[in-house]
Every structure is written in C-alpha cells, then in structure tokens.
Amino acid sequence: MIDELSKQYNPKETEDKWYKFWEENDLFCAKPNPKKKPFCIVIPPPNVTGILHMGHALNNTIQDILIRYHRMKGEEALWMPGTDHAGIATQNVVEKSIAKEGLKRQDLGRDKFIERVWQWRQQYGSTIIHQLKKIGASCDWQRTRFTMDDEYSKSVLEVFVRLYEAGLIYQGNRIINWCPRCQTALSDEEAPHHDLQGNLYYLRYPLKEQGLSPASTYGQAKGTVPYVVVATTRPETMLGDTAVAVNPKDKRYKHLIGKTIVLPLAHREIKIISDSAVDMKFGTGAVKITPAHDPNDYATGKKHDLEFVNVMYPDGRMNEFAGDYKDMDRFEAREVILEDLKEKGLLEKVEPHALSAGHCYRCHTIIEPYLSKQWFVKMAPLAKPAIEAVKKERIKFHPKRWTKVYLNWMENIQDWCISRQIWWGHRLPVYYCKKCLETKAPESKIKDRKSKIEQGIIVSRIKPEKCPWCGSSDIYQDEDVLDTWFSSWLWPFATFYWPAGTVSTEVNAFSSKGTVPKEDLNYFYPTSVLVTAPEIIFFWVARMIMSGLEFMKDIPFSDVYIHGTVRDIEGKKMSKSLGNIIDPLEIIKEYGTDALRFSLISITAQGQDVYLSKERFEQGRNFANKIWNASRYILMNLEPENVQVDLCVFFKKEDLSIVNRWILSRFYSVLKEINKDLGSFKFNEAANLLYGFFWHEFCDWYLELIKSDIKNKQNQVVMYKVLEKFLRTLQPFMPFITEEVWQKLPQGRQVTSIMVEPWPHVQEQVIDKKTESKLLAIFEAITQIRNMRAELDIPLQATVKVKIACGNKPKREVLKQLCVDIEKLAKCELIIEEDYRHSQGEFVNVLKDLHIAIVLAGAIDVDTYKEKLKQKIDKANQDIKAKANLLGNSNFVKNAPVEIVEKEKEKLAELEGLLKKMQGIRDGLK
C-alpha cells in the first residue's frame, strides 16, 4: 500500500475527499459544552454577491488557523458563517441582470423586483460559501446565517424600535451624501473622499445698490457696476445660492454687509451676510452660500435663517429651480453656466485647484451633498461605552496601533444616516398615518418617546392596524430600507437569534441540530477574536462594539486582529478594475489549497500589507511536496509494531541516542515558540518555524543521520513520534495534506481525523539546550569538511581521510559517538585525536576548538593555501583587535552586565586560540 504513494503530492486527489469527510462527520459543528471553554469567531460575512479574492483567502485562512488550533486545544470552537445581503451592491447586480431583458426595476415594481433578487440569491448566493469551503474553512455550516433571514430581520427591527424609543433614532432634514447614480443617501463612511484636479472659479455677483465703492482688490475697474467676487469649485450650485457671506472682521467687505446682490442667471436677490466662520484668506474672502448643496452652507443657512433652494433632481440633473438649465446633468450645467457667465463678463478668472470629493463606494460616482429627509442614529451616547471598553483594554486591537485610529474616529463620531432609497434590504419599521400627517401642526410632536407615539409617525415591530393617535386605518409604511451595515453591526448576537429565545425551524432550514439558540448565545457570546481588514474598522468593527454594549450589555469580542491588505507585486490593491487579480481558485487548481494557505500566511507579517505574485505560491507547493516525500520515506521504512511503543516507558532519557534526544528537544523547543506565536497572532512566524524545523532540521539532518540505522527500534519510534506530532502542529495551517498523511499512519487505534486530535503538549523535560548546541557544533564541523572538499575540488563520491583534533574531552566524546554519521554525511574516513600535529600534505582548517585536516594523497598548492590562511589570520587579527579594544574600555567593563563582559572575554580567548592554531599551521608549511 505504501509503495503506491506517488513521488509527488497531488492535492486534487485529497482535498475534496477530506473536506467531504469532515463535513459528513460533523467535525465543524460546535455546541454549548459546560465542560469546555468556548472559543468563537464570527466570520466577516462576505457579500452575497461576493466572489472569493485573495483578501478573503487571507482573512479566512487566518480565522481557520485560529479555529483549528483552539479546537485541537480542547476548546469548543465555533466559527459562525454567513453572508451579508449587501443592499446596494446586490441591487446593482440584479438591476444589471434584468437590464439584459430591457427592464428597469421600476418596470417590475417593488414586490416583483424583490422576488427577482431572492431568485438571484437562490441561484448565485452560495457561490462564496462554496469557495470558502474550497480553501478549507472549518465553519459550522449548519448554522449559516444571512442578514435577510426572517429571524435575523427580527433582530434588526427590534434594534430599530428600541433605539427609536430610546430617542437615539430620529428623522431629519439634512445634507447627506447622495449618489445620483444609485439614487440613494449614503453614510459618511460610504462616501470616501478622493482627490480630484478641479478648478476654482471666480464669479462676479453684481450688487443691487448702485454708487457703492467696489471691492477694488478684485480687478474691478472703478466706476463700473459694483460686484462681489466669490470663488467656487462647483459653479452649478450658484443657482441655489441664498446669500453671500463675508467675515465681519474683513475690512474689504465691511461696508457691504446687509446689502443686496442680484444673483446672475437665477435673477434672484440675495443678501450679503457676515459670519466669522468665513476664512478671509481663502479665495476672495467672500463665499457664496448654497444651503441645500453644501454641509457648511447648510449650517450657515440654519444659523442665519436662509432659504434652502434645492436645484437638482435625485438623478443629478438640474430641476425646475434651475430655470433655463432644467434637465441638464449637473456637470453639463456647470459648463453651460460658465459659458453664460463668461458671456456676461461675470467670470473673472479660473484657477486650477486640487480638491477632494466624496465618491460612492459602490459605483464610484461623485456624490452630491444633498438636502433630504433621512433617518439617523445619534451616535455619541453609543460611542461613549465603546470608547471606554477599548481604553480599559477589555477589547484589544492587534497590532496595537489601530487602537488610536479607532479612538480618534469614535471621539469625533457623527450621526449615522441609516435610510437608503433602494428596495433590497430591511424596510424601515416606520409607518405613517395619512390623516395625522395632513392635520398635524408643524410643532405638534410629542417629545416623550416612551409613549411610542408621535403624531402621524408610528414605529412598530409589526404593522399597526390603526393609528394610535387618531384611530384611522389609512396607514402606509416608509418606502426606505436600512443601511446594510445597520444589520451587520448586530452580527455577533443576531446570528444567535437575539432577542428570540427560540427558533422556528421552518424559518431557517439550517438551524443548528438539537441546540437551543438561547443557550448558544449565552455560551458563545462574547465571542473571542474578530479577524478583519483595516478598511472596515469604522463600517463594522466600531459599530459592533457599540451595538454589543448597547443591546447585550457586553463587549462582542475581546480581541480584534487586523491583517493587511492584499496587493499585487507593484503594491497596488488587487481589484477587478485594475485587472491585477490573482484568483485564489486558480492557485488552488495549480498548487493546491495547502500551498495557497501556507504561502499566504508565511509571507504575511503581522498587520503588514501583503505583496503577491504567483511565484510566491511555489514555496507552499514545494513544502507540501517535501512533507509528502519525507512521510513517504518514513512510511516505507516504518515497522507498524513500533508505532505503539510509548517513548517514556520504553526509553529513558539517558537511553536515547544523542541524535534522538536532539530532534525531540528541537521539536518541543519549536512547539513552545509556536504556541507563543499563535497566542500573539504571529502566524507567519509560527508557519516559518514549522517550515524550517521540518525541512532543515528533521529532513536535512535528522533523517539523513538515522538513515543508515533506520530499522533501529529507537529510531523508528522517535521518527514516527516526531512526524506524527509535527503533522498535528501543522494541521491548522495545512489541513489537507496533514490529514492525508496522518490517515496513512499505521496508528493501531481507531482514529477519526487529525483535526480533532489534541494539540501536542510541550514536554519541558525533553527540551535540552545543551544537546541542541552540541549537535549544532557537529553540523558545523560536517559543513566545514564539505566546504573544504569543495575548496579542494574533491568529487563528492571520493572518500577522503579526515583528522579532527579536539582538546575538549566531552566534545571529543560526542564526536566519537557520531563518528559513523559524520563519516557518512561528509563522505570521509574519520580519525579523532586530542592534539593536532601537522603532517605534510594536509589541508587544515580551524573551527572554534577543532582542527579539521584533510589528508591529501597528492601535493597541495602551498601558495593558494597560504593565501587563504593569510586571509583568515588577518580576519582573526582584526576581530581580536576589536574585541581587545572593547574589553580595554573601562566604561564597557564597568557598565555592561557581567554576563556580557564574560561572554566577550570568552570570545576573545576563543579568537586568540583560533589565531594561534592558524599561525601554527602556517608556520608548519614550507
């Protein structure tokens, strides 16, 4: 059976097989177990429209490593999976798909359109889930949640109602970020600013009053019609101007305050007002005020009780208040308005001006600050405890620097616009009474939210039959839906069906087998670690902390691990539009899932961005192949009866050969480090330790050393034990190959899967640093001999006679013990002596306290040899000089710790010995 193993590891044959096996045996399932410590991660729910990219691959590999590690450590490890309905993104996708049939969503109507979205979700919505399975994610899939599930939606509505009743949700007419393409409001986070190269246009606004002295600084010829020059980057908004503001301290304009301007093109009269917020140094010091199209101007407008003139339709075209420019797109209108102003001599000048503007995070259209009626969450009260939780380190960010980013944002938090003018999402649980709205006086609101009634507005978990105010049954629901993030921020507890204590199985066919959800929530909340990318700290992480503290009265997780962004080899973010995507599924096809996972992890330093090229994945593939072949070799030579031998019982420590003592000590030393690294989120360091240990120590040295005596019982036991434990330690990183090999081991007992085996325990008593350093010295000697052979051009096949002289008795004993191994590895015949006496025809090198001499059959080239020796002697002299200087420095001797001084003294002595030996060799040469 063993000989059938192919020479190369073939991931295709193993991955699907084992994944299916794990799932069929419910190995990913977790349920409350009072005897075990819970460990829970909630997945950052990918968009239901999502397609797996490298960012997902990295994010989910990290989570899987954590989950698999903690599962093996004996904790009840739950990885809660699910997807996000991704309101705007999904709606856009479905709109595109119906556009192929020549349809707009309005043609279908709301209900039909929503039906189409559900159909789409049915058909394509699990793509990302299948892809997560391909990368080996060990999520408890039976629990898979979706933010639009009925039960989840109940949580969302519950939260809305509670916040409204607490006075933390309000409706307001404010300037918000409006995407004219998606035709919806966006939160500030959804409208990131990007730099633009635009212009600053200087417009002349004529004064109504004649005979005033002009603001002469601005190129105005005396005696002409006086005007004020304003500077703007968005001239099309001038049609909505309702004032011009100047700073009260500005001498240039003092006399004009209160005067009237005739707004060009719009032919309206507006006032010049004074406001200390105006920056005298910017532009002309006079600023046009457009309260309906700019957040600053809005504030000014409120303050001065100005008119609000909205000049645009929701789609970004100019509306009826734009007069002649009606129906023009906002950017087209800009050009035409500039032309018209120029014609009238009212465009003074144009200056290039760098600015930044918000862009829709879904379609990248430049957003329009737009006055409209929206729903908001008052954030400051929610932020307060969330700030405390992080300041008091109940929640820790890794790497730490993100704490500052989080706190900075939280301390300056703005109210959150949560209503969206789209169809796909949770519809606001807000109902209006037609009659009340028609009859109510503008200020007739009841302020006491506890009564849950406000005339005309009913916020309710279920649709009310009658208006509680007037009894009318003419009630309709708000058309808007909630921001997608208004459901995601509940993820750590809404996935456990908060606040419901039970779940109706008909609602969710995937509800977890035989567990009562309320227990789940109690058991798994707060969750343990949240793993995510920096770009959603504000969108999601911060908000989850707020909602957790508000509704669960507890933090949602104790650690937040922020990993880097995946970039291409040139440092650009990987994105479809740039065409620089490396598709993880392609990598899996070509190199295997374990290779993908291992390579990704090993090159991702904590919190640093990841620069990827396809070749990077060869490392992982090669490692998998190395593991495969080493395992194959061990399996070919292993006698099954040795597998069950217990190391501690059959071999006392002093019975173990030095080589076996060494490899066991090395394994546990490495394991100790790995535990430390995994505990502090240093996944790359753990991965690289495993790589280095297995390849260079276990394969290159250990297996080579025991090769000639591989049937020895002790060697058999040790080599098997180390392999078996190594596989377990590697399992979280490379779950497939470790399972495949582990299942082939002749374990002589009933086994299920490596993934539910215990994590190896560090055997402190086996760690033996002295043995480790002894072996290291032997390896150096072997390398030295090989090096000398190469210098002498001695073919690898030829056996040479080598003399090693060592004055140190214990070391000489080790050399004698390992004589046979050294002879084999260095291909030599070894003579071990106490003192070195030079004979003619010997090529000698000094390595610490060793003389290593190759006895040559023929003559050696004395001159070349001398030259080499001279170089080494010079180097030694230099080093000695440096050390002597250091030790001669009384400050060093006085101030440095004793150990360091002692060490330096030893080194000096060592160097001096080395020099003496080399000089001896030189002097022995003719």
Next chain:
RNA sequence: GGGCAUUUAGCUCAGUUGGUUAGAGCGCUACAUUCACAUUGUAGAGGUCAGAGGUUCAAGUCCUCUAAUGCCCACCA
C-alpha cells in the same frame, strides 16, 4: 491640514525587551541524478540596515530632524 505605516542582500520581506558573526524565500554561481523528494541535495557569493544628528560602554533596534513611497482621516468655498 492631521495621523499611521514603510525604507535591511539583485527581488520580496523577517528581525521580540538595545548585547556574539544581521536572517528567510526567490534569484544567482559551482557541483551532484540508479538515493523519500530536481517541486531535490551539497557548498558558495551577495548587506555602510534610506540620510543626518543625538542618547548609550554598546544602536538595524531608542530619540530628533530630513527625504522618498504608500495608506487613512478632515465641513480646503
């Protein structure tokens, strides 16, 4: 305007609290193919740790400044 990160071998990056001779992968050079593995092995070359100053017995590591690159935040008309 504010903040963060990065700068170490030809390339991509590690380097914990300051303390031997600064590491890895890839690439490069030479040699090796009846050997578990050429997706391999052996040996080797390659570094003024961005620059300047400072603290210290001692700096890649701490402090200050400078430069370059990238990212984030901000109500820059």
